[in-house]
Amino acid sequence: MDEDMIxxxxxxxxxxxxxxxxxxAALANEQGESASVEAPVEAGDVDVPEDENLDLDNFGxxxxxxxxxxxxxxxxxxxxxxxxxxxxPAEEPEPQEENLVDDLDxxxxxxxxxxKRRKKNLDExxxxxxxxxxxxxxxxxxxxxxxxTDRDYxxxxxxERVFDIMREKNPxxxxxxKQKFIMRPPQVVRIGTKKTSFANFTEICxxxxxxxxxxxxxxxxxxxxxxxxxxxxxxIIKGRFQQKQxxxxxxxxxxxxxxCHTCRSPDTILxxxxxxxxxxxxxxxxxxxxxxIKSGFQAVTGKRAAIRAKxx
Amino acid sequence: xxxxxxxxxxxxxxxxxxxxxxxxxxxxxxxxxxxxxxKTLTTVQGLSSEYDLxxxxxxxxxxxxxxxxxxxxxxxxxxxxxQGDQRENICQWLTKSGLVKPExxxxxxx
Numbered sequence: 001m002d003e004d005m006i007x008x009x010x011x012x013x014x015x016x017x018x019x020x021x022x023x024x025a026a027l028a029n030e031q032g033e034s035a036s037v038e039a040p041v042e043a044g045d046v047d048v049p050e051d052e053n054l055d056l057d058n059f060g061x062x063x064x065x066x067x068x069x070x071x072x073x074x075x076x077x078x079x080x081x082x083x084x085x086x087x088x089p090a091e092e093p094e095p096q097e098e099n100l101v102d103d104l105d106x107x108x109x110x111x112x113x114x115x116k117r118r119k120k121n122l123d124e125x126x127x128x129x130x131x132x133x134x135x136x137x138x139x140x141x142x143x144x145x146x147x148x149t150d151r152d153y154x155x156x157x158x159x160e161r162v163f164d165i166m167r168e169k170n171p172x173x174x175x176x177x178k179q180k181f182i183m184r185p186p187q188v189v190r191i192g193t194k195k196t197s198f199a200n201f202t203e204i205c206x207x208x209x210x211x212x213x214x215x216x217x218x219x220x221x222x223x224x225x226x227x228x229x230x231x232x233x234x235x236i237i238k239g240r241f242q243q244k245q246x247x248x249x250x251x252x253x254x255x256x257x258x259x260c261h262t263c264r265s266p267d268t269i270l271x272x273x274x275x276x277x278x279x280x281x282x283x284x285x286x287x288x289x290x291x292x293i294k295s296g297f298q299a300v301t302g303k304r305a306a307i308r309a310k311x312x
Numbered sequence: 313x314x315x316x317x318x319x320x321x322x323x324x325x326x327x328x329x330x331x332x333x334x335x336x337x338x339x340x341x342x343x344x345x346x347x348x349x350x351k352t353l354t355t356v357q358g359l360s361s362e363y364d365l366x367x368x369x370x371x372x373x374x375x376x377x378x379x380x381x382x383x384x385x386x387x388x389x390x391x392x393x394x395q396g397d398q399r400e401n402i403c404q405w406l407t408k409s410g411l412v413k414p415e416x417x418x419x420x421x422x
Contacts, residue, residue, distance in 0.1 A: 223346075224344065224346070224420070225346065240350075242422075296420075297383075297391045299355050299383065301345055301347045301353060
């Protein structure tokens with residue numbers, strides 16, 4: 001038992017290598033898994049179902065797995081949140097990766113860039129698929145394993161236990177760390193050569209629960225241009241902007257004015273109180289002031305003669 | 313044994329010092345503005361007035377191979393203007409030269 005519990009670096013390496021598997025493998029894995037949860041099938045196995053001679057790495061891995069492998073904290077954490085709530089969407093994004101672009105998922109965790117995130121997501125999915133079966137297996141006989149006996153428990157066991165309890169007691173907390181909130185991507189279209197239209201501007205305001213004016217102020221201040229909402233409730237911005245650029249700015253807006261600074265939950269209210277904006281979190285109840293929107297210095301970019309003519 | 317209340321420590325010393333530090337918010341705002349066509353303009357606002365902005369702009373112009381000026385603004389003080397998208401360059405340069413701490417930099421724009 002004990003030698004299994006010692007964290008084996010080579011194990012992790014294998015894991016890493018495995019996460020590099022392509023989507024097909026993951027998908028196949030998933031199907032295979034759902035068919036037989038009892039015996040978790042490996043991605044490598046499903047890749048070549050008829051092939052009898054698996055490569056040595058995978059084989060060794062599988063053997064170990066049967067003996068109940070224990071995961072270190074990072075792996076556990078990476079596996080935890082996904083198992084909780086992302087199960088339905090987990091199956092979706094893989095077959096249509098191109099369509100993913102449409103489904104911009106703004107992570108609360110903004111420290112990672114989008115691309116990185118997405119790639120990691122896939123990896124995590126694969127890893128998670130593998131873990132899921134094991135987790136169940138582990139959790140089942142883990143509790144009974146050492147509770148009744150008087151042998152020493154290991155750190156891994158305790159860790160597993162505490163996470164299990166945490167998951168049981170408040171599912172929101174553990175998984176909340178990586179809670180996603182899916183947003184429609186901004187639809188950005190160029191109008192002519194000098195203007196850009198942000199078609200679903202009001203829709204995005206609604207999903208963020210923010211006043212359109214507030215978001216408008218922020219966008220215009222950040223982009224250093226002028227613009228307005230037209231009759232079709234789309235935003236017309238002066239200047240050329242691409243969807244990616246607008247996304248970046250939106251991301252910054254969400255980070256600053258939508259997600260709670262303490263618990264990063266998007267469930268917040270923005271209130272104005274004596275000229276200051278306060279962000280009140282509905283989840284954790286924290287309240288903090290947020291920076292006011294200032295456009296700052298604006299350089300003269302137009303024709304000076306025109307400006308002079310206007311003033312005079 | 314020392315009694316906290318009898319110490320000559322001024323609890324507000326920090327606050328006074330920091331408030332002096334961020335005369336202009338303490339932040340250096342780096343912005344980008346679109347001009348006609350693909351041309352852009354980078355502005356750097358909030359650099360401490362202790363520095364000679366003219367010398368900075370001279371160095372930047374040479375370093376980034378772009379033109380630039382110092383503009384005097386009644387509200388924001390002296391503002392650096394550089395031609396083109398120099399946000400990356402200026403951020404690196406300012407931190408490398410030690411004029412601005414990385415956490416003081418605030419980059420705006422897309």
